[in-house]
Amino acid sequence: MQCKDLGNLPILLVDDEAQLLHSASLVLRSAGFSEVLTLDDSRTVLPLLANRPIGVIVLDLTMPHLSGRELLEQIAVEYPEIPLIMMTATNDLQIAVACMRSGASDYLLKPVEQNCLVAAVRRAVESRVLRAEFLSLKERMLTNSPHEPSAFADIVTQSPAMFAIFRYIEAIAASPQPVLISGETGAGKELIARALHRLSGRAGDLVAVNVAGLDDTLFSDTLFGHAKGSFTGAERARDGLLASTGDGTLFLDEIGDLSIASQVKLLRLLQDGSFYPIGADRPRQSRARIIVATHCDVRRQVDLGSFRKDLYFRLRTHHIQLPPLRERREDLPQLTLHFVEKAADSLGKPALSVPPALFQWLHNYAFPGNIRELEGMAFDAVARSQGAVLSLQSFKEAIAEHMPSSGEEDLASANLASSGNFPARLPTLKEAEESLISEALKRAQGNQGVAAGLLGISRQALNKRLIRRDAESL
Numbered sequence: 001m002q003c004k005d006l007g008n009l010p011i012l013l014v015d016d017e018a019q020l021l022h023s024a025s026l027v028l029r030s031a032g033f034s035e036v037l038t039l040d041d042s043r044t045v046l047p048l049l050a051n052r053p054i055g056v057i058v059l060d061l062t063m064p065h066l067s068g069r070e071l072l073e074q075i076a077v078e079y080p081e082i083p084l085i086m087m088t089a090t091n092d093l094q095i096a097v098a099c100m101r102s103g104a105s106d107y108l109l110k111p112v113e114q115n116c117l118v119a120a121v122r123r124a125v126e127s128r129v130l131r132a133e134f135l136s137l138k139e140r141m142l143t144n145s146p147h148e149p150s151a152f153a154d155i156v157t158q159s160p161a162m163f164a165i166f167r168y169i170e171a172i173a174a175s176p177q178p179v180l181i182s183g184e185t186g187a188g189k190e191l192i193a194r195a196l197h198r199l200s201g202r203a204g205d206l207v208a209v210n211v212a213g214l215d216d217t218l219f220s221d222t223l224f225g226h227a228k229g230s231f232t233g234a235e236r237a238r239d240g241l242l243a244s245t246g247d248g249t250l251f252l253d254e255i256g257d258l259s260i261a262s263q264v265k266l267l268r269l270l271q272d273g274s275f276y277p278i279g280a281d282r283p284r285q286s287r288a289r290i291i292v293a294t295h296c297d298v299r300r301q302v303d304l305g306s307f308r309k310d311l312y313f314r315l316r317t318h319h320i321q322l323p324p325l326r327e328r329r330e331d332l333p334q335l336t337l338h339f340v341e342k343a344a345d346s347l348g349k350p351a352l353s354v355p356p357a358l359f360q361w362l363h364n365y366a367f368p369g370n371i372r373e374l375e376g377m378a379f380d381a382v383a384r385s386q387g388a389v390l391s392l393q394s395f396k397e398a399i400a401e402h403m404p405s406s407g408e409e410d411l412a413s414a415n416l417a418s419s420g421n422f423p424a425r426l427p428t429l430k431e432a433e434e435s436l437i438s439e440a441l442k443r444a445q446g447n448q449g450v451a452a453g454l455l456g457i458s459r460q461a462l463n464k465r466l467i468r469r470d471a472e473s474l
Protein backbone atom coordinates (compact mmCIF):
# COMPACT_ATOMS: atom_id res chain seq x y z
CA MET A 1 0.00 0.00 0.00
CA GLN A 2 1.30 3.48 -0.89
CA CYS A 3 1.97 5.97 1.92
CA LYS A 4 -0.73 8.40 0.71
CA ASP A 5 -3.40 5.66 0.85
CA LEU A 6 -2.65 5.08 4.52
CA GLY A 7 -4.24 8.47 5.20
CA ASN A 8 -7.56 7.24 3.71
CA LEU A 9 -7.90 4.04 5.75
CA PRO A 10 -10.98 3.77 8.00
CA ILE A 11 -10.96 5.01 11.60
CA LEU A 12 -12.26 2.39 14.08
CA LEU A 13 -14.13 3.49 17.24
CA VAL A 14 -14.60 0.86 19.97
CA ASP A 15 -16.83 1.54 23.00
CA ASP A 16 -19.70 -0.26 24.71
CA GLU A 17 -21.75 2.99 24.79
CA ALA A 18 -23.78 3.11 21.58
CA GLN A 19 -24.60 6.83 22.03
CA LEU A 20 -20.91 7.78 22.25
CA LEU A 21 -20.11 5.71 19.16
CA HIS A 22 -22.85 7.48 17.24
CA SER A 23 -21.85 11.03 18.17
CA ALA A 24 -18.07 10.48 17.85
CA SER A 25 -18.57 8.94 14.43
CA LEU A 26 -20.64 11.97 13.30
CA VAL A 27 -17.98 14.37 14.57
CA LEU A 28 -15.20 12.56 12.70
CA ARG A 29 -17.18 12.29 9.48
CA SER A 30 -18.01 15.99 9.47
CA ALA A 31 -14.29 16.72 10.06
CA GLY A 32 -13.54 15.01 6.73
CA PHE A 33 -12.77 11.38 7.73
CA SER A 34 -14.78 9.63 5.08
CA GLU A 35 -14.89 6.13 6.60
CA VAL A 36 -15.56 5.65 10.32
CA LEU A 37 -16.35 2.15 11.65
CA THR A 38 -17.83 1.48 15.09
CA LEU A 39 -17.87 -1.65 17.28
CA ASP A 40 -19.66 -1.91 20.63
CA ASP A 41 -18.32 -5.37 21.48
CA SER A 42 -14.56 -5.47 22.11
CA ARG A 43 -14.43 -9.19 21.25
CA THR A 44 -15.14 -8.41 17.60
CA VAL A 45 -12.11 -6.09 17.16
CA LEU A 46 -9.38 -8.67 16.48
CA PRO A 47 -11.46 -10.62 13.91
CA LEU A 48 -12.15 -7.32 12.10
CA LEU A 49 -8.44 -6.40 12.06
CA ALA A 50 -7.62 -9.80 10.58
CA ASN A 51 -9.94 -9.07 7.68
CA ARG A 52 -9.42 -5.45 6.71
CA PRO A 53 -6.84 -2.69 7.08
CA ILE A 54 -7.58 0.02 9.63
CA GLY A 55 -5.90 3.44 9.87
CA VAL A 56 -6.34 4.43 13.53
CA ILE A 57 -8.19 2.86 16.49
CA VAL A 58 -9.91 4.88 19.24
CA LEU A 59 -10.47 2.49 22.14
CA ASP A 60 -12.42 2.79 25.40
CA LEU A 61 -10.46 1.53 28.39
CA THR A 62 -13.33 0.03 30.40
CA MET A 63 -15.45 -2.47 28.50
CA PRO A 64 -17.12 -5.77 29.46
CA HIS A 65 -15.74 -9.15 28.26
CA LEU A 66 -12.39 -7.98 26.91
CA SER A 67 -11.08 -4.76 28.50
CA GLY A 68 -9.56 -1.97 26.45
CA ARG A 69 -6.28 -2.51 28.25
CA GLU A 70 -6.08 -6.21 27.24
CA LEU A 71 -7.07 -5.36 23.70
CA LEU A 72 -4.47 -2.60 23.55
CA GLU A 73 -1.71 -5.02 24.52
CA GLN A 74 -2.73 -7.56 21.87
CA ILE A 75 -3.13 -5.00 19.09
CA ALA A 76 0.21 -3.35 19.93
CA VAL A 77 1.95 -6.70 19.45
CA GLU A 78 0.05 -7.95 16.37
CA TYR A 79 -0.50 -4.62 14.58
CA PRO A 80 2.26 -2.28 15.81
CA GLU A 81 1.77 0.02 12.80
CA ILE A 82 -1.79 1.06 13.84
CA PRO A 83 -1.85 4.09 16.16
CA LEU A 84 -4.13 3.54 19.20
CA ILE A 85 -5.89 6.35 21.05
CA MET A 86 -7.25 5.36 24.49
CA MET A 87 -10.37 6.91 26.10
CA THR A 88 -11.16 6.71 29.78
CA ALA A 89 -13.56 8.24 32.27
CA THR A 90 -10.96 8.46 35.05
CA ASN A 91 -8.32 11.14 35.09
CA ASP A 92 -5.69 8.82 36.48
CA LEU A 93 -2.15 9.65 35.53
CA GLN A 94 -0.87 6.18 36.31
CA ILE A 95 -3.37 4.57 33.96
CA ALA A 96 -2.43 7.02 31.22
CA VAL A 97 1.28 6.25 31.67
CA ALA A 98 0.62 2.50 31.68
CA CYS A 99 -1.40 2.77 28.44
CA MET A 100 1.33 4.74 26.71
CA ARG A 101 3.90 2.18 27.85
CA SER A 102 1.75 -0.61 26.41
CA GLY A 103 1.78 1.08 23.00
CA ALA A 104 -1.00 3.71 22.97
CA SER A 105 -0.13 6.80 20.95
CA ASP A 106 -2.53 9.18 22.76
CA TYR A 107 -4.92 9.37 25.69
CA LEU A 108 -8.32 11.20 25.87
CA LEU A 109 -10.44 11.92 28.93
CA LYS A 110 -14.24 11.33 28.78
CA PRO A 111 -16.44 13.19 28.08
CA VAL A 112 -14.24 13.75 25.05
CA GLU A 113 -14.38 17.24 23.55
CA GLN A 114 -15.08 17.20 19.82
CA ASN A 115 -12.02 19.29 18.95
CA CYS A 116 -9.72 17.10 21.01
CA LEU A 117 -11.03 13.95 19.36
CA VAL A 118 -10.59 15.35 15.83
CA ALA A 119 -7.12 16.72 16.63
CA ALA A 120 -5.96 13.44 18.20
CA VAL A 121 -7.19 11.34 15.25
CA ARG A 122 -5.66 13.75 12.75
CA ARG A 123 -2.31 13.63 14.57
CA ALA A 124 -2.41 9.84 14.66
CA VAL A 125 -3.18 9.56 10.91
CA GLU A 126 -0.38 11.99 10.09
CA SER A 127 2.14 10.22 12.29
CA ARG A 128 1.31 6.91 10.62
CA VAL A 129 1.74 8.35 7.12
CA LEU A 130 4.99 10.10 8.08
CA ARG A 131 6.42 6.95 9.66
CA ALA A 132 5.65 4.94 6.52
CA GLU A 133 7.22 7.70 4.39
CA PHE A 134 10.32 7.73 6.53
CA LEU A 135 10.76 3.97 6.08
CA SER A 136 10.22 4.25 2.33
CA LEU A 137 12.68 7.15 2.16
CA LYS A 138 15.30 5.18 4.06
CA GLU A 139 14.92 2.25 1.70
CA ARG A 140 15.18 4.48 -1.40
CA MET A 141 18.19 6.42 -0.16
CA LEU A 142 20.13 3.19 0.23
CA THR A 143 19.96 2.58 -3.51
CA ASN A 144 21.90 4.68 -6.03
CA SER A 145 19.88 5.48 -9.12
CA PRO A 146 16.19 6.32 -9.61
CA HIS A 147 13.89 3.30 -9.91
CA GLU A 148 11.79 4.99 -12.58
CA PRO A 149 14.19 7.02 -14.78
CA SER A 150 11.43 7.73 -17.33
CA ALA A 151 9.76 10.10 -14.85
CA PHE A 152 12.88 12.28 -15.04
CA ALA A 153 13.32 12.07 -18.82
CA ASP A 154 12.97 15.88 -19.25
CA ILE A 155 15.72 16.61 -16.76
CA VAL A 156 19.16 16.49 -18.37
CA THR A 157 21.77 15.76 -15.74
CA GLN A 158 24.65 13.56 -14.68
CA SER A 159 25.15 15.26 -11.34
CA PRO A 160 25.28 12.99 -8.27
CA ALA A 161 23.50 15.75 -6.28
CA MET A 162 20.59 15.67 -8.76
CA PHE A 163 20.44 11.86 -8.64
CA ALA A 164 20.14 12.05 -4.84
CA ILE A 165 17.22 14.48 -5.35
CA PHE A 166 15.58 12.03 -7.79
CA ARG A 167 15.73 9.28 -5.18
CA TYR A 168 14.24 11.60 -2.56
CA ILE A 169 11.44 12.54 -5.00
CA GLU A 170 10.64 8.88 -5.57
CA ALA A 171 10.40 8.33 -1.83
CA ILE A 172 8.02 11.23 -1.20
CA ALA A 173 6.06 11.17 -4.47
CA ALA A 174 3.07 9.30 -3.08
CA SER A 175 2.84 11.33 0.12
CA PRO A 176 -0.16 13.67 0.54
CA GLN A 177 2.05 16.12 2.47
CA PRO A 178 3.15 19.46 0.96
CA VAL A 179 6.56 19.88 -0.66
CA LEU A 180 8.77 22.97 -0.63
CA ILE A 181 11.16 23.31 -3.58
CA SER A 182 13.75 26.03 -3.16
CA GLY A 183 16.49 27.09 -5.51
CA GLU A 184 17.72 30.01 -7.56
CA THR A 185 15.70 31.36 -10.44
CA GLY A 186 15.88 29.19 -13.56
CA ALA A 187 17.37 26.21 -11.69
CA GLY A 188 14.56 23.86 -12.77
CA LYS A 189 12.09 23.97 -9.85
CA GLU A 190 9.02 23.61 -12.05
CA LEU A 191 10.54 20.64 -13.89
CA ILE A 192 11.13 18.99 -10.51
CA ALA A 193 7.53 19.67 -9.46
CA ARG A 194 6.29 18.05 -12.69
CA ALA A 195 8.44 14.95 -12.15
CA LEU A 196 7.09 14.71 -8.60
CA HIS A 197 3.52 14.94 -9.84
CA ARG A 198 4.15 12.34 -12.58
CA LEU A 199 5.49 9.89 -10.02
CA SER A 200 2.72 10.54 -7.50
CA GLY A 201 0.26 8.53 -9.60
CA ARG A 202 -2.42 11.14 -8.81
CA ALA A 203 -5.49 11.09 -11.02
CA GLY A 204 -5.64 14.80 -11.88
CA ASP A 205 -3.25 17.21 -13.59
CA LEU A 206 -0.62 19.54 -12.23
CA VAL A 207 -2.04 23.07 -12.16
CA ALA A 208 0.66 25.76 -11.90
CA VAL A 209 0.04 29.26 -10.54
CA ASN A 210 2.57 32.04 -10.06
CA VAL A 211 1.42 33.82 -6.89
CA ALA A 212 3.92 36.71 -7.13
CA GLY A 213 2.04 39.98 -7.43
CA LEU A 214 -1.35 38.51 -6.42
CA ASP A 215 -2.93 40.54 -3.60
CA ASP A 216 -5.03 38.63 -1.09
CA THR A 217 -8.33 39.10 -2.96
CA LEU A 218 -6.86 37.96 -6.25
CA PHE A 219 -5.11 35.03 -4.55
CA SER A 220 -8.39 33.90 -2.93
CA ASP A 221 -10.39 34.38 -6.10
CA THR A 222 -7.82 32.52 -8.24
CA LEU A 223 -7.49 29.56 -5.90
CA PHE A 224 -10.79 29.36 -4.04
CA GLY A 225 -13.26 31.03 -6.45
CA HIS A 226 -16.23 33.11 -5.33
CA ALA A 227 -19.95 32.86 -4.56
CA LYS A 228 -22.50 34.63 -6.75
CA GLY A 229 -22.92 38.30 -5.73
CA SER A 230 -19.94 38.25 -3.38
CA PHE A 231 -18.57 41.48 -4.89
CA THR A 232 -19.56 43.97 -7.58
CA GLY A 233 -19.28 42.19 -10.88
CA ALA A 234 -19.54 38.68 -9.42
CA GLU A 235 -22.70 37.90 -11.35
CA ARG A 236 -22.07 34.18 -11.28
CA ALA A 237 -20.43 31.82 -8.84
CA ARG A 238 -16.96 30.75 -10.02
CA ASP A 239 -14.91 27.72 -9.03
CA GLY A 240 -11.29 28.48 -8.33
CA LEU A 241 -8.25 26.48 -9.43
CA LEU A 242 -8.37 24.25 -6.35
CA ALA A 243 -11.72 22.87 -7.39
CA SER A 244 -10.49 22.22 -10.92
CA THR A 245 -7.29 20.59 -9.59
CA GLY A 246 -9.42 17.85 -7.97
CA ASP A 247 -7.14 14.99 -6.90
CA GLY A 248 -4.19 16.46 -8.82
CA THR A 249 -1.36 18.74 -7.74
CA LEU A 250 -1.50 22.49 -7.23
CA PHE A 251 1.93 24.06 -7.87
CA LEU A 252 2.31 27.50 -6.30
CA ASP A 253 5.39 29.27 -7.64
CA GLU A 254 7.10 32.29 -5.98
CA ILE A 255 5.54 31.48 -2.60
CA GLY A 256 8.01 33.84 -0.87
CA ASP A 257 5.97 36.78 -2.23
CA LEU A 258 2.66 35.72 -0.67
CA SER A 259 0.89 38.31 1.53
CA ILE A 260 0.44 37.51 5.24
CA ALA A 261 -3.37 37.34 4.81
CA SER A 262 -3.00 34.75 2.02
CA GLN A 263 -0.45 32.82 4.10
CA VAL A 264 -3.16 32.31 6.77
CA LYS A 265 -5.53 30.88 4.15
CA LEU A 266 -2.86 28.60 2.73
CA LEU A 267 -2.05 27.31 6.22
CA ARG A 268 -5.71 26.41 6.83
CA LEU A 269 -5.81 24.60 3.50
CA LEU A 270 -2.71 22.60 4.40
CA GLN A 271 -3.92 21.79 7.90
CA ASP A 272 -7.35 20.39 7.20
CA GLY A 273 -7.88 20.68 3.44
CA SER A 274 -10.59 23.34 3.89
CA PHE A 275 -11.04 26.67 2.09
CA TYR A 276 -13.70 29.36 1.73
CA PRO A 277 -14.65 30.70 -1.71
CA ILE A 278 -15.00 34.52 -1.46
CA GLY A 279 -18.42 35.37 0.01
CA ALA A 280 -19.23 31.75 0.99
CA ASP A 281 -20.14 30.97 4.60
CA ARG A 282 -19.42 27.24 4.39
CA PRO A 283 -15.96 25.80 3.87
CA ARG A 284 -15.18 23.44 1.00
CA GLN A 285 -12.78 20.53 1.07
CA SER A 286 -9.83 19.98 -1.26
CA ARG A 287 -8.01 16.73 -2.01
CA ALA A 288 -5.23 18.35 -4.04
CA ARG A 289 -1.57 17.93 -3.17
CA ILE A 290 0.25 21.23 -2.70
CA ILE A 291 3.78 21.83 -4.00
CA VAL A 292 5.31 25.27 -3.53
CA ALA A 293 8.49 26.78 -4.93
CA THR A 294 10.58 29.82 -4.17
CA HIS A 295 13.90 31.42 -5.01
CA CYS A 296 13.81 33.30 -1.67
CA ASP A 297 15.43 32.28 1.57
CA VAL A 298 12.15 31.61 3.41
CA ARG A 299 13.94 30.79 6.68
CA ARG A 300 15.33 34.33 6.61
CA GLN A 301 11.90 35.76 5.78
CA VAL A 302 10.57 33.99 8.88
CA ASP A 303 13.27 35.70 10.98
CA LEU A 304 12.37 39.05 9.42
CA GLY A 305 8.66 38.48 10.17
CA SER A 306 7.47 38.53 6.55
CA PHE A 307 6.69 34.79 6.43
CA ARG A 308 4.66 32.87 9.04
CA LYS A 309 6.73 30.40 10.99
CA ASP A 310 3.88 27.86 11.34
CA LEU A 311 3.32 27.92 7.56
CA TYR A 312 7.04 27.53 6.89
CA PHE A 313 7.26 24.43 9.10
CA ARG A 314 4.14 22.99 7.55
CA LEU A 315 5.40 23.60 4.00
CA ARG A 316 8.80 22.11 4.60
CA THR A 317 7.48 18.69 5.68
CA HIS A 318 9.32 17.58 2.54
CA HIS A 319 12.00 19.96 1.29
CA ILE A 320 13.97 19.85 -1.96
CA GLN A 321 16.90 22.26 -2.22
CA LEU A 322 17.89 22.48 -5.88
CA PRO A 323 21.59 23.31 -6.42
CA PRO A 324 22.40 26.19 -8.80
CA LEU A 325 24.01 25.31 -12.13
CA ARG A 326 27.45 26.58 -11.00
CA GLU A 327 27.43 23.85 -8.33
CA ARG A 328 26.85 21.10 -10.90
CA ARG A 329 29.14 22.19 -13.68
CA GLU A 330 29.49 18.61 -14.80
CA ASP A 331 26.04 19.13 -16.39
CA LEU A 332 27.20 22.01 -18.63
CA PRO A 333 28.39 20.07 -21.71
CA GLN A 334 25.35 17.80 -21.84
CA LEU A 335 22.89 20.65 -21.22
CA THR A 336 24.55 22.87 -23.85
CA LEU A 337 24.41 20.15 -26.50
CA HIS A 338 20.79 19.40 -25.52
CA PHE A 339 19.67 23.03 -25.91
CA VAL A 340 21.64 23.56 -29.15
CA GLU A 341 19.97 20.49 -30.65
CA LYS A 342 16.53 21.54 -29.35
CA ALA A 343 16.95 25.07 -30.74
CA ALA A 344 18.16 23.84 -34.15
CA ASP A 345 15.16 21.53 -34.26
CA SER A 346 12.62 24.21 -33.40
CA LEU A 347 14.21 26.77 -35.74
CA GLY A 348 14.33 24.24 -38.57
CA LYS A 349 18.15 24.41 -38.88
CA PRO A 350 20.48 21.50 -39.59
CA ALA A 351 22.54 20.07 -36.72
CA LEU A 352 25.37 22.44 -35.74
CA SER A 353 28.82 21.51 -34.50
CA VAL A 354 29.86 23.14 -31.23
CA PRO A 355 33.40 24.64 -31.02
CA PRO A 356 35.25 22.93 -28.14
CA ALA A 357 36.42 26.28 -26.69
CA LEU A 358 32.83 27.03 -25.70
CA PHE A 359 32.81 24.47 -22.89
CA GLN A 360 35.90 26.03 -21.38
CA TRP A 361 34.30 29.50 -21.30
CA LEU A 362 31.07 28.20 -19.85
CA HIS A 363 32.96 26.35 -17.18
CA ASN A 364 34.22 29.63 -15.76
CA TYR A 365 30.94 31.49 -15.85
CA ALA A 366 28.67 31.73 -12.77
CA PHE A 367 25.26 31.53 -14.54
CA PRO A 368 23.19 33.79 -12.27
CA GLY A 369 20.12 32.87 -14.35
CA ASN A 370 21.01 29.17 -14.19
CA ILE A 371 19.68 26.73 -16.76
CA ARG A 372 17.17 29.17 -18.20
CA GLU A 373 20.07 31.53 -18.97
CA LEU A 374 22.06 28.77 -20.69
CA GLU A 375 18.97 27.78 -22.65
CA GLY A 376 18.48 31.40 -23.79
CA MET A 377 22.13 31.75 -24.83
CA ALA A 378 21.96 28.49 -26.80
CA PHE A 379 18.77 29.51 -28.62
CA ASP A 380 20.19 32.94 -29.49
CA ALA A 381 23.45 31.37 -30.69
CA VAL A 382 21.63 28.88 -32.91
CA ALA A 383 19.44 31.64 -34.34
CA ARG A 384 22.53 33.73 -35.21
CA SER A 385 24.50 30.85 -36.72
CA GLN A 386 24.84 30.99 -40.51
CA GLY A 387 26.89 27.93 -41.38
CA ALA A 388 27.37 24.47 -39.89
CA VAL A 389 29.25 25.71 -36.80
CA LEU A 390 27.54 27.27 -33.78
CA SER A 391 28.07 31.04 -33.50
CA LEU A 392 29.61 31.94 -30.17
CA GLN A 393 28.69 35.60 -30.30
CA SER A 394 25.76 35.46 -27.86
CA PHE A 395 27.79 33.43 -25.36
CA LYS A 396 30.65 35.93 -25.63
CA GLU A 397 28.36 38.92 -25.11
CA ALA A 398 26.48 37.42 -22.16
CA ILE A 399 29.64 36.28 -20.41
CA ALA A 400 31.46 39.55 -21.06
CA GLU A 401 28.49 41.45 -19.60
CA HIS A 402 28.94 39.68 -16.27
CA MET A 403 32.74 39.37 -16.36
CA PRO A 404 33.78 42.58 -18.17
CA SER A 405 37.38 42.57 -17.01
CA SER A 406 38.31 39.09 -18.24
CA GLY A 407 39.47 38.58 -21.80
CA GLU A 408 37.30 35.84 -23.27
CA GLU A 409 40.16 33.64 -24.39
CA ASP A 410 41.89 33.83 -21.07
CA LEU A 411 39.04 33.18 -18.70
CA ALA A 412 40.20 29.74 -17.71
CA SER A 413 43.86 30.57 -17.30
CA ALA A 414 43.07 33.82 -15.48
CA ASN A 415 41.11 31.87 -12.89
CA LEU A 416 43.83 29.28 -12.46
CA ALA A 417 46.61 31.83 -12.04
CA SER A 418 44.68 34.08 -9.67
CA SER A 419 43.76 31.17 -7.43
CA GLY A 420 47.46 30.71 -6.60
CA ASN A 421 46.75 27.05 -5.98
CA PHE A 422 50.04 25.67 -7.23
CA PRO A 423 51.76 23.13 -4.97
CA ALA A 424 55.27 23.87 -3.61
CA ARG A 425 56.79 21.55 -6.23
CA LEU A 426 55.47 22.48 -9.64
CA PRO A 427 54.28 19.46 -11.62
CA THR A 428 56.19 18.72 -14.82
CA LEU A 429 54.34 19.55 -18.03
CA LYS A 430 53.81 15.85 -18.60
CA GLU A 431 52.32 15.37 -15.13
CA ALA A 432 50.10 18.42 -15.53
CA GLU A 433 48.89 17.16 -18.92
CA GLU A 434 48.24 13.75 -17.45
CA SER A 435 46.12 15.05 -14.58
CA LEU A 436 44.26 17.58 -16.76
CA ILE A 437 43.27 14.84 -19.19
CA SER A 438 42.12 12.55 -16.37
CA GLU A 439 40.08 15.35 -14.78
CA ALA A 440 38.47 16.33 -18.11
CA LEU A 441 37.53 12.72 -18.84
CA LYS A 442 36.08 12.40 -15.35
CA ARG A 443 33.97 15.55 -15.73
CA ALA A 444 32.85 14.46 -19.20
CA GLN A 445 31.89 11.02 -17.84
CA GLY A 446 34.31 9.38 -20.29
CA ASN A 447 32.92 11.19 -23.34
CA GLN A 448 36.07 12.04 -25.35
CA GLY A 449 34.37 14.68 -27.52
CA VAL A 450 33.17 16.62 -24.47
CA ALA A 451 36.50 16.12 -22.64
CA ALA A 452 38.36 17.48 -25.68
CA GLY A 453 36.04 20.51 -25.60
CA LEU A 454 36.85 21.12 -21.93
CA LEU A 455 40.57 20.97 -22.71
CA GLY A 456 40.26 23.25 -25.72
CA ILE A 457 41.73 20.73 -28.16
CA SER A 458 40.24 18.68 -30.95
CA ARG A 459 38.94 15.19 -30.36
CA GLN A 460 41.70 13.78 -32.59
CA ALA A 461 44.37 15.60 -30.57
CA LEU A 462 43.00 14.14 -27.34
CA ASN A 463 42.80 10.70 -28.89
CA LYS A 464 46.47 10.90 -29.98
CA ARG A 465 47.54 11.83 -26.46
CA LEU A 466 45.54 8.98 -24.97
CA ILE A 467 47.12 6.46 -27.36
CA ARG A 468 50.59 7.81 -26.54
CA ARG A 469 49.83 7.64 -22.80
CA ASP A 470 48.62 4.03 -23.05
CA ALA A 471 51.70 3.05 -25.08
CA GLU A 472 54.04 4.64 -22.50
CA SER A 473 52.38 2.86 -19.62
CA LEU A 474 52.90 -0.58 -21.22
Ligand SMILES: Nc1ncnc2c1ncn2[C@@H]1O[C@H](COP(=O)(O)OP(=O)(O)OP(=O)(O)O)[C@@H](O)[C@H]1O
Pocket residue numbers: 154155156157183184185186187188189190191192253293295371372375
Ligand atom coordinates in the same frame (compact mmCIF):
# COMPACT_ATOMS: atom_id res chain seq x y z
N1 LIG B 1 18.02 19.74 -15.94
C1 LIG B 1 17.35 20.33 -16.94
N2 LIG B 1 17.34 19.74 -18.15
C2 LIG B 1 16.71 20.33 -19.20
N3 LIG B 1 16.08 21.52 -19.11
C3 LIG B 1 16.06 22.14 -17.93
C4 LIG B 1 16.68 21.58 -16.78
N4 LIG B 1 16.48 22.39 -15.74
C5 LIG B 1 15.77 23.44 -16.19
N5 LIG B 1 15.52 23.30 -17.51
C6 LIG B 1 14.82 24.27 -18.38
O1 LIG B 1 15.20 25.56 -17.91
C7 LIG B 1 14.07 26.44 -17.89
C8 LIG B 1 13.83 26.93 -16.47
O2 LIG B 1 13.37 25.85 -15.68
P1 LIG B 1 12.19 26.03 -14.60
O3 LIG B 1 11.11 26.92 -15.13
O4 LIG B 1 11.80 24.69 -14.12
O5 LIG B 1 13.01 26.84 -13.49
P2 LIG B 1 12.47 27.50 -12.15
O6 LIG B 1 13.49 27.22 -11.12
O7 LIG B 1 11.08 27.02 -11.87
O8 LIG B 1 12.48 29.03 -12.51
P3 LIG B 1 11.77 30.27 -11.73
O9 LIG B 1 12.47 30.42 -10.41
O10 LIG B 1 12.03 31.43 -12.61
O11 LIG B 1 10.32 29.93 -11.60
C9 LIG B 1 12.90 25.65 -18.45
O12 LIG B 1 12.81 25.90 -19.84
C10 LIG B 1 13.29 24.20 -18.23
O13 LIG B 1 12.71 23.35 -19.17
